[in-house]
Amino acid sequence: MRQGTQEKTGGETAASRDVVIQVQNLAKSYGATRALTNVSFSVRAGEILAYLGPNGAGKTTTINILCGLLDRDAGQARVCGLDIAEDPVRVKQQIGVVPEESNLYPELSCRRNLEYLGELYGLPRTARKERAESLLTLFDLSDKAAAPFRALSRGLKRRLTVAAALIHSPQVVFLDEPTAGLDVPSARALRSLIRTINRDGATVFLTTHNLAEAEALSHRILILVRGRLVAEGTAVEIRRQVEKTRSLSVTLSADVSERMLRDACPDVRSISLVEGAWRLEVTDVHRATAQLLSFADEHGVRILELNTSTPSLEDAFMTILEGDSGKEEAPP
Amino acid sequence: MSQFVRALFISRKDMESYYSKPPLVTWGLLFPAVLMLAVYVKDPSNYLGVAPGVIAMTLLFGNTSMAAIVVTFEKRSGTLQRLLLAPISSRTILLGKACSAALYGGATSLVLTVGLSLLVGMPIVNPLLLVAALILGAGAFSLLGLAVSASVREVFEAMTLLNFFRFPILFISGVFIPVAHLPTWAKPVAMLSPLTHVVELFRFGLSGQAYFASPAIPAATSVGFLVVSWILAEQAFRRRANQ
Numbered sequence: 407m408r409q410g411t412q413e414k415t416g417g418e419t420a421a422s423r424d425v426v427i428q429v430q431n432l433a434k435s436y437g438a439t440r441a442l443t444n445v446s447f448s449v450r451a452g453e454i455l456a457y458l459g460p461n462g463a464g465k466t467t468t469i470n471i472l473c474g475l476l477d478r479d480a481g482q483a484r485v486c487g488l489d490i491a492e493d494p495v496r497v498k499q500q501i502g503v504v505p506e507e508s509n510l511y512p513e514l515s516c517r518r519n520l521e522y523l524g525e526l527y528g529l530p531r532t533a534r535k536e537r538a539e540s541l542l543t544l545f546d547l548s549d550k551a552a553a554p555f556r557a558l559s560r561g562l563k564r565r566l567t568v569a570a571a572l573i574h575s576p577q578v579v580f581l582d583e584p585t586a587g588l589d590v591p592s593a594r595a596l597r598s599l600i601r602t603i604n605r606d607g608a609t610v611f612l613t614t615h616n617l618a619e620a621e622a623l624s625h626r627i628l629i630l631v632r633g634r635l636v637a638e639g640t641a642v643e644i645r646r647q648v649e650k651t652r653s654l655s656v657t658l659s660a661d662v663s664e665r666m667l668r669d670a671c672p673d674v675r676s677i678s679l680v681e682g683a684w685r686l687e688v689t690d691v692h693r694a695t696a697q698l699l700s701f702a703d704e705h706g707v708r709i710l711e712l713n714t715s716t717p718s719l720e721d722a723f724m725t726i727l728e729g730d731s732g733k734e735e736a737p738p
Numbered sequence: 739m740s741q742f743v744r745a746l747f748i749s750r751k752d753m754e755s756y757y758s759k760p761p762l763v764t765w766g767l768l769f770p771a772v773l774m775l776a777v778y779v780k781d782p783s784n785y786l787g788v789a790p791g792v793i794a795m796t797l798l799f800g801n802t803s804m805a806a807i808v809v810t811f812e813k814r815s816g817t818l819q820r821l822l823l824a825p826i827s828s829r830t831i832l833l834g835k836a837c838s839a840a841l842y843g844g845a846t847s848l849v850l851t852v853g854l855s856l857l858v859g860m861p862i863v864n865p866l867l868l869v870a871a872l873i874l875g876a877g878a879f880s881l882l883g884l885a886v887s888a889s890v891r892e893v894f895e896a897m898t899l900l901n902f903f904r905f906p907i908l909f910i911s912g913v914f915i916p917v918a919h920l921p922t923w924a925k926p927v928a929m930l931s932p933l934t935h936v937v938e939l940f941r942f943g944l945s946g947q948a949y950f951a952s953p954a955i956p957a958a959t960s961v962g963f964l965v966v967s968w969i970l971a972e973q974a975f976r977r978r979a980n981q
Contacts, residue, residue: 509816
């Protein structure tokens with residue numbers, strides 16, 4: 407097992423300062439469509455990095471370039487100190503990839519799938535047999551070892567696909583939507599395994615649409631929109647970027663219209679009615695609260711409940727997306 | 739562990755997954771065996787004129803089809819991506835896939851040849867040339883199948899493309915009509931067909947008599963076709979890998 411795993415909130419060790427993925431000004435187009443534009447970032451050893459973005463943002467394109475499945479148009483992409491375009495075989499020896507679809511060999515048993523991948527990664531016979539058995543045990547698949555991959559449930563298929571990516575004890579593991587389509591227990595089990603993989607020393611590059619998962623698992627988050635990096639930092643740092651906007655939730659004793667509330671609180675950014683409570687996105691909570699109180703007095707309405715909340719990662723993500731969309735739509 | 743050993747692992751896995759399945763073995767053998775039986779029953783004295791062509795045809799259809807089906811199937815199921823993600827070169831993948839397809843086609847044709855020899859006493863005057871024809875034909879045809887499969891998405895597309903090439907060359911490659919009996923205009927065209935040279939090499943191996951004066955000519959040309967097929971397949975695989 408490698409050393410250098412960093413605790414989520416802990417300090418960096420010497421090993422964790424090592425950069426294992428270095429991307430500089432990466433660009434890729436499909437015909438006239440620009441999938442990636444000048445994307446630059448780095449990932450340190452032992453990190454779990456969440457790479458977020460809406461559909462079509464360029465996440466899978468980035469992973470495919472870093473895994474050697476796709477040629478870049480411009481820029482640099484180095485994994486474990488090696489340029490993926492110049493030395494793809496050596497880079498692939500250092501990385502494990504879990505694609506979005508569980509794509510092991512349907513006709514082969516779980517054990518044979520792992521052993522075959524061990525063969526492709528050049529593991530000696532005894533080592534690959536031992537590694538396959540230990541992964542089957544770690545992923546709680548020992549009782550399914552002889553079952554063909556096609557006979558497994560979706561959750562077990564996903565688990566075996568993650569296990570397969572670890573057969574050669576890679577330094578870096580790319581996980582593309584690892585828990586997509588899984589039920590809650592399977593997703594929780596897989597998240598726990600991802601933590602174990604990281605604790606054992608692997609750097610994890612994770613793409614997911616599940617923001618709670620990204621927040622729970624990752625040390626750092628990158629947000630990609632339309633092929634450009636628009637935010638980078640820990641979940642706390644990203645939330646802080648949009649913290650000037652806060653939510654105010656108010657339940658009133660009588661029906662009022664959205665227009666009345668807008669008139670009462672002219673600075674409000676957005677208003678929505680969620681399960682009987684008005685949700686107001688505001689920049690100044692104190693002023694908005696005062697405005698609501700005077701609105702209630704004027705209209706003889708009682709405030710039954712009033713709550714404020716800091717933005718969640720999802721709120722921050724949406725604010726960043728909306729902000730970027732506004733930039734795109736603004737006239738030059 | 740060398741790339742060559744990893745190519746052998748790919749071949750072994752393909753044999754295990756696809757080529758050793760009983761329906762596939764019988765499918766590959768049944769059609770040419772029945773065809774040969776029909777020829778033999780009709781005219782036992784002339785079957786040797788057709789046998790080399792039928793054996794070469796078995797190689798052509800078996801190898802091109804199976805190589806194309808396996809790769810197209812793996813592309814659809816996503817398992818080809820597993821190979822592309824592994825620390826192996828596209829050349830290693832190609833070698834592994836070609837070896838297993840060639841082994842399947844070669845074994846099917848060998849069983850047919852040995853079966854005919856045992857059942858109807860078909861002569862094998864030069865086993866070395868027979869083996870050379872099997873290896874060169876199986877290799878070149880497998881690689882052609884792989885080149886086509888890398889360029890298409892669906893099995894039917896691969897089969898359609900292959901049939902544009904396979905069916906016409908049956909009539910100009912000495913399979914049913916010996917090259918010597920072809921019209922004058924067709925003879926130069928026949929020389930461009932890889933099947934012609936494999937058929938003639940089989941003729942040298944089975945009866946010792948062929949259109950060419952020496953077996954070196956079809957053997958050398960078949961090696962040339964093998965090299966060209968390799969280059970085509972490698973280019974197609976490299977293009978595919980970067981898409």
